[in-house]
Amino acid sequence: MINGNILVGAAEHVGEATFRAVDPATGATLDPAFAESGKAEIDAACALAAAAYPSFSETDLTTRAAFLEAIADNIVAIGDDLIVRAMAESGLPRVRLEGERGRTVGQLKLFANVVRAGDFLDVTIDPAMPDRAPLPRPDMRRRNIALGPVAVFGASNFPLAFSTGGGDTASALAAGCPVVVKGHPAHPGTGELVARAIQKAVADCGLHEGVFSFLPGTTHELGGGLVADPRIAAVGFTGSRGGGLALVKIAAERAVPIPVYAEMSSINPVVLLPAALAARGAAMAPAFVQSLTMGAGQFCTNPGLVLALAGPELDAFVEEAGKVLAEAKPVQMLTPGIHASFEQGVAALEKHDAVTVVARGCVGDGVNQARGAIFRTDAAQFIADAALGHEVFGSSAIIVACRDQDEIAQVIAGLEGQLTATIQHDAGDEAMAAMLVPLLAAKVGRVLANGWPTGVEVSHTMVHGGPFPATSDGRTTSVGALAIDRFLRPVCYQSLPEALLPPVLRDANPWGVARRMDGKMTPA
Amino acid sequence: MINGNILVGAAEHVGEATFRAVDPATGATLDPAFAESGKAEIDAACALAAAAYPSFSETDLTTRAAFLEAIADNIVAIGDDLIVRAMAESGLPRVRLEGERGRTVGQLKLFANVVRAGDFLDVTIDPAMPDRAPLPRPDMRRRNIALGPVAVFGASNFPLAFSTGGGDTASALAAGCPVVVKGHPAHPGTGELVARAIQKAVADCGLHEGVFSFLPGTTHELGGGLVADPRIAAVGFTGSRGGGLALVKIAAERAVPIPVYAEMSSINPVVLLPAALAARGAAMAPAFVQSLTMGAGQFCTNPGLVLALAGPELDAFVEEAGKVLAEAKPVQMLTPGIHASFEQGVAALEKHDAVTVVARGCVGDGVNQARGAIFRTDAAQFIADAALGHEVFGSSAIIVACRDQDEIAQVIAGLEGQLTATIQHDAGDEAMAAMLVPLLAAKVGRVLANGWPTGVEVSHTMVHGGPFPATSDGRTTSVGALAIDRFLRPVCYQSLPEALLPPVLRDANPWGVARRMDGKMTPA
Structure with missing residues (x-):
């Protein structure tokens, strides 16, 4: 069924077969060879x-x-x-x-x-x-x-x-x-x-x-x-x-x-608000690690940045997340290239003076497997080095401890455009949440509460987009x-007789669509 | 009431006053001097x-x-x-x-x-x-x-x-x-x-x-x-x-x-279909010249290109249009710069080997006045030199005689994006009009029939736009x-409690707007 040809319209072009797929779990190349389109x-x-x-x-x-x-x-x-x-x-x-x-x-x-x-x-x-x-x-x-x-x-x-x-x-x-x-x-x-x-x-x-x-x-x-x-x-x-x-x-x-x-690219900030962190910090850790490591973190909406107020509640969350990650099994990555790039990104953070390693996941026994990574720094350091805000594609996250609410806002203000932002909030977090939601909305296409950003619903409401560089538009x-x-643009037709109008614009509405008539919507 | 200051928010900045407006009818500068914003x-x-x-x-x-x-x-x-x-x-x-x-x-x-x-x-x-x-x-x-x-x-x-x-x-x-x-x-x-x-x-x-x-x-x-x-x-x-x-x-x-x-920029092609040209070619000429010369042709939607089949009907239209234009009074242009640029564009066409001058408007007795210009060429020449399809901002139009329907289609296919395209059609033109409308729609934001493109309605239906370079988007x-x-972008809010939602998204619909609920429109 697969012959490696190029499909041009209804035809097949037999090109020079130059490349093969690689099974990332073994490193072995797969048959057949595929044609290079020119x-x-x-x-x-x-x-x-x-x-x-x-x-x-x-x-x-x-x-x-x-x-x-x-x-x-x-x-x-x-x-x-x-x-x-x-x-x-x-x-x-x-x-x-x-x-x-x-x-x-x-x-x-x-x-x-x-x-x-x-x-x-x-x-x-x-x-x-x-x-x-x-x-x-x-x-x-x-x-x-x-x-x-x-x-x-x-x-x-x-x-x-x-x-x-x-x-x-x-x-x-x-x-x-x-x-x-x-x-x-x-x-x-x-x-x-x-x-x-x-x-x-x-x-x-x-x-x-x-x-x-x-x-x-x-x-x-x-x-x-x-x-x-x-x-x-x-x-x-x-x-x-x-x-x-x-x-x-x-x-x-x-x-x-x-x-x-x-x-x-997107690092999908998650803000843990104080009451939520106090009430269920330890309980949130496994869900966070699961969102981080699922599919080896190879999701556009992977949570790569966590913001919270410094203190014992954050420390407890970090400790618990570290424990869970340390036991997380390594996950196969998609390609040797993606794996190499992930390892390189993680290695750079491991060596970074302003960053401490909270935990790494288990070492695997196969090739191209991702060991998750959680890092920690503080807001001043995070703000000082833009590189800390760049995406490491895969299960790598950095937890940023902030002095106070203003510093959280300051970190958010300095972020690039993102696909998503999430708040974890609980009773008692109302005022801070109300302050944060518009700040986050200004940076993203989707704001979530009390969930994790991985999991993108295909629906009428979904926005899987966001300000540059999350997307180019x-x-x-x-x-x-x-x-x-x-993939659409509007065209206006002025004084065209019925016969020259596209069917959907004719008086009888033969396609039965909703129309705005003289400014007023008329249903289908 | 006018002091030449810079208005920054509620404040006035008194800048260095460096420039003045010019009355194009006299060339005289006007008071006051205006500040240069820096x-x-x-x-x-x-x-x-x-x-x-x-x-x-x-x-x-x-x-x-x-x-x-x-x-x-x-x-x-x-x-x-x-x-x-x-x-x-x-x-x-x-x-x-x-x-x-x-x-x-x-x-x-x-x-x-x-x-x-x-x-x-x-x-x-x-x-x-x-x-x-x-x-x-x-x-x-x-x-x-x-x-x-x-x-x-x-x-x-x-x-x-x-x-x-x-x-x-x-x-x-x-x-x-x-x-x-x-x-x-x-x-x-x-x-x-x-x-x-x-x-x-x-x-x-x-x-x-x-x-x-x-x-x-x-x-x-x-x-x-x-x-x-x-x-x-x-x-x-x-x-x-x-x-x-x-x-x-x-x-x-x-x-x-x-x-x-x-x-x-846009040259707003107008196609005169054979039956319309035969039935009312001479009658269309004054309306065309009026659309061309109104406001000295300083409209984005000025008709700068006319396409029709070569023959005595087109010759009659051209002759009549030339007569009307030759009697048209010169019109004040907006600025000396625009006038100079118009004269330069017209002079280039006057000297062009592949173009004949059909007529110029009357010579005025003031400064910066536009003398309308109508030129004629044929499709082969028009296609051969892209410069003939560039906008001359002002009342300048070029009439292109085409051998047959295919050649009209060929000229249209070679056009850059435009704001508008117009057909003049009559009983007998049905088949050709049906062929042309989609070709024209692919190039423009607005297609008109039996009218002239100047005059842009401010309405729900208006598209004053079009493919590049008519607009950049x-x-x-x-x-x-x-x-x-x-000036808008979508934002999705996932699992936010009522209190954190923007008012317009709350259950009670406090702003009373139309909403799409689970894929179905519900009116305001």
């Missing part, structure tokens, strides 16, 4: 995507929703082969990947529902007012249209939910944008399986073959070439800050700049229904 | 804006709407002094400026209504599902919050509606963003009068003084310094392509990049209710 494939995929755009962007809502559901069904139909291959390529356990498949399928179905509802079109009609003085008002109608072909760069840490058929692809297709995926080199086989499921859905639904292409590869030339292609209209990316900023730069320097939605989210908005 | 004023205005942000962004909807209406009232209350000063500084006639004042006031009132309705907050609630398997769903609530302080750069061609108190300022304030205006040097007195009206509204409404500052000046250091200031979160700009792109570059190179909404509009979205 300039010819970028050009062919983008040409097909541009050719598919006019018809695909105007598919009716039923057709487009059915297409998203067909992708979901086809992914499920791959069966256990998908899970087995993803396990081998990512080192992630079966239960996690089965859950992630469910999430991926659920995400496609959510967007099918979003498409059917049609609210994303934001249909707005201002009827003509021929008798208005001093000038008559023309008939004006507005809807959103798809931006154009979208390039998607998947993440290593969610080989299903944030990769080939993940949130960026689902939301771009839902918007009516053809998608060209740059296949992630860490899970090329998983990518190919999902790509074939999408390719089959395109054919089954009778859509233009250019709606989807899959370009596996390892080179910067592939990623850069795709973003630079004049037919690409937007980019979705999940990954490192360096990688995301490189794409942002290429996109900004094009003759026609395009938006890049890069979800990059803090006005957006890459998870949840709102993600579709990233 | 680094100290940028710093003070941005510090105040940042200080105002927490309270202003959380003002309740009634307070914020009343503030916008107070600005409108205060602008009206300036009375005729505003019109007289604006006439002297812009050369625009009284009737136009009175109309523009009405538009400016209407715009502020539209945003007051948008604020009161509260839909812009996009309140979305997914209630907790404690019994959901395998994992319970937490209570999640989302709303939009203001991005932060916004820098506004006004346009010369609308000293009221697109300047100090114009659409960018109105929509940013409506979103809850403090505003720092970089005063336009072509109409500093008009700017100061409006700025004082806004400053007074801030005080009257009891808001933080940092909600608004006005920094007059002429230097690139002022504009660049304002965009580079780390406290500025977004930029609104209307003006030249060079100016807009310079600000985009500065914003992209900041440590924390920010969005720039620059509305830059084709996902947005700078006119109409949707303009508020530019």
Whole structure:
């Protein structure tokens, strides 16, 4: 089922097979070898995507929703082969990947529902007012249209939910944008399986073959070439800050700049408020360590920073967290590269003069396993060295003891943009919590109370985004229904006769969508 | 009433008075001299804006709407002094400026209504599902919050509606963003009068003084310094392509990049379809020339490009348009610089080998007056030289004769992004019109039929935007209710107790806004 070819529309390109996936649990390379996509494939995929755009962007809502559901069904139909291959390529356990498949399928179905509802079109009609003085008002109608072909760069840490058929692809297709995926080199086989499921859905639904292409590869030339292609209209990316900023730069320097939605880095501050810390500090420690070490901490929303007032209550929390972590089993990381980078980040903190090591997790007996790490410092030291606020991707956290409430606020004010911020609060913390919530909201896309930031709900409310550098565009989210908005733009039609209007804007409302008429919402 | 000072919050800074407005009708300089805002004023205005942000962004909807209406009232209350000063500084006639004042006031009132309705907050609630398997769903609530302080750069061609108190300022304030205006040097007195009206509204409404500052000046250091200031979160700009792109570059190179909404250049293609041209070609000519020469063509939506099939019908239209233009009186332009630049652009076309001059307007007896210009070429020549598709700001248009329908489509496909596109169609043009509308929609923010693009309605449907380089962000509009979205970002609140939630997200819906509950819209 996996042959390492490049999928360009309905066709397969047999490229020079240059790279293989690596099983991070053994270091062994896996069959088959995969083709490196080059300039010819970028050009062919983008040409097909541009050719598919006019018809695909105007598919009716039923057709487009059915297409998203067909992708979901086809992914499920791959069966256990998908899970087995993803396990081998990512080192992630079966239960996690089965859950992630469910999430991926659920995400496609959510967007099918979003498409059917049609609210994303934001249909707005201002009827003509021929008798208005001093000038008559023309008939004006507005809807959103798809931006154009979208390039998607998947993440290593969610080989299903944030990769080939993940949130960026689902939301771009839902918007009516053809998608060209740059296949992630860490899970090329998983990518190919999902790509074939999408390719089959395109054919089954009778859509233009250019709606989807899959370009596996390892080179910067592939990623850069795709973003630079004049037919690409937007980019979705999940990954490192360096990688995301490189794409942002290429996109900004094009003759026609395009938006890049890069979800990059976040240390997800958690503030333990005094009453909560006193009442349940020791009890919180295991939950914190679990959130920190789950999946080897390879989550965008991993809690990498804990803030609290210095004192015996914090000391007790730190001690207990250290004890729990010291017994935590090491967890397989996704790739040798990610593991090396994690070890390097942790080693730098271990050697840092202003930081003490609270605990490390158990030493494993395999390769590429993450030993969790908890560090401690104080607010003055944390503020003095910006490097202490940089993400170490993996299960590494730094606990910052603050002198008083003002110092907590000061640390927060100095933070970069984040995906999430969390408060642990209890009766007695009301005033401090009320002060903190707006400060934290100004820095993040999501504020949580009495929970842990890992676990990202795919819903209408989710904001998996946040101010720079958490993402390159803090006005957006890459998870949840709102993600579709990233790939749309408004177009106004003035004085067009019915026959020339797109169907959704016609008087009879043939698509049955909610409309704002003369400023007032009328339901579907 | 006008003293040339810099308005920083509630205070006046007496700077070094270095520049004066020029009456373009006479070339004479006007009193008083105006202060040049420098680094100290940028710093003070941005510090105040940042200080105002927490309270202003959380003002309740009634307070914020009343503030916008107070600005409108205060602008009206300036009375005729505003019109007289604006006439002297812009050369625009009284009737136009009175109309523009009405538009400016209407715009502020539209945003007051948008604020009161509260839909812009996009309140979305997914209630907790404690019994959901395998994992319970937490209570999640989302709303939009203001991005932060916004820098506004006004346009010369609308000293009221697109300047100090114009659409960018109105929509940013409506979103809850403090505003720092970089005063336009072509109409500093008009700017100061409006700025004082806004400053007074801030005080009257009891808001933080940092909600608004006005920094007059002429230097690139002022504009660049304002965009580079780390406290500025977004930029609104209307003006030249060079100016807009310079600000985009500065914003992209900041440590924390920010969005720039620059509305830059557009030649607004008009396609005359064969049946329409045959039936009413001669009749369309005066309307075309009127749209072209109104306000000396100093509109973003001026029709600078006409496409039609070559033949006697087009020749008749061209001849008639030439006749009408040859009798058109010259019109005062806004500034000597704009006039010089218009003359330079027209002279280049006059000398162009591939272009013939159809007609020029009458020669005037004053200074800085625009003589309209209509040129003609064919599609092959137009496609061969990209310079023919560049905007000449003012009443200059080029008519392009095309061999057939395919060649019209080819010219359109090669166009840069535009604000508008227009078709003139009639019975018999149905098939061609149906082919053209989607092609044109892919290039523009607004498609018109049987009208002319000048005249931009301030409404819920308006899209005064379009793909690059018409604007720097084709996902947005700078006119109409949707303009508020530019200055917002979503924040999700997970498992927060009622007391910690922003009021608008609380169960009781104390602000009475429409909410999406579990995916379903519930009206206000």
